Amino acid sequence: MTSKSKALDTSAPIYEADQDWVAGAKQIRQKLSDVCGAHHNRNVRVKTIDGHAYEGTVVGVDGCHLHLAVAPSAMDARFFGPFAANAILTLVLYELLVITLLI
Template sequence: MPTGSVRNQGQLYYADNHWCDQVKKTRQKLAGICGQCLNRKVRVQTIDGHTYEGVVVGHDNTYLHLANTDARFFGPAAITTLVLFELLVITLLI
């Protein structure tokens, strides 16, 4: 349902307008940062405490795509897709 729509009696959840605006700003900021990290190795920590390492192979306004850099894998790299607004820390690895 679009932000600002009239609430329906059957709705179970209705996002707060302030929260929606904040998520959109955060997504936009993170998409820009992810663009700067394209083809670079990063470590990402989510707000739930999960940590991932990989090479940024793509992103859009919703997702970050990391290619797994684990040496145990042979053949095509496994791709991990993370939701931008769930990210807590992105660290560039050298």
């Protein structure tokens, strides 16, 4: 086998997740999905594992994502557009660190 044919071999994975991690991630994802689903239409503050914080209203949750209606700030206008009243921000469930209900 030449080096060129080795480079074209797509059958060997270059990364495979540890099965214990996979089981834990699925468990956390299900727990967060249940929590977020139980707080539909509630105002929350969400902090991600990367330190980003968002405030908004839970408008939906699917198996992997939290959908949060947020009011865009002046900084976000370049992303959401100047006429956006609310925008839907989609966050990955297993990247969430803290979810706090806002009164």
